[in-house]
Amino acid sequence: MLSSCATLQPKEFSININLITVNSEQKPIDAHCSLYSSSSKLETLAPKKITFVSQCSSINIICKSGNLSGEHGVIKSRDMSSEGSFLFNTGIGYLFDRAVDTVTPMGSLMNLLDSDEEDCVTDREITIVLE
Secondary structure (H helix, E strand, C coil), X not given: CHHHHHCCCCCEEEEEEEEEEECCXXXXXXXXXXXXXXXXXXXXXXXXXXXXXXXXXXXXXXXXXXXXXXXXXXXXXXXXXXXXXXHHHCCHHHHHHHHHHHHCCCHHHHHHHHCCHHHCCXXXXXXXECC
């Protein structure tokens, strides 16, 4: 029973993101961005329209251009806590959740049961200000 539960995979969604990066004067700027969720990671150049395949979970984006950097966190209210905020905002959330899924056989099942498809937005426009 346990081994069959551990092979369950939460549903994945294709999230269309219009990723816009600007400087502090709101002028477009090219940047290298890393997108993280509890199930996926993607490196891309911005500004750009991308499709990010992920489970219905929080998404964090960190962008850099030379000495400038900026970030954006889309964190659901149930993910908010002082520790959870740190984990997601630093990008460690992706690694932490992957470790939990690997170490605990019920990790994948918990992610599946925790998925709330009604909250999952599949089209987003995200502007990141690099300062």
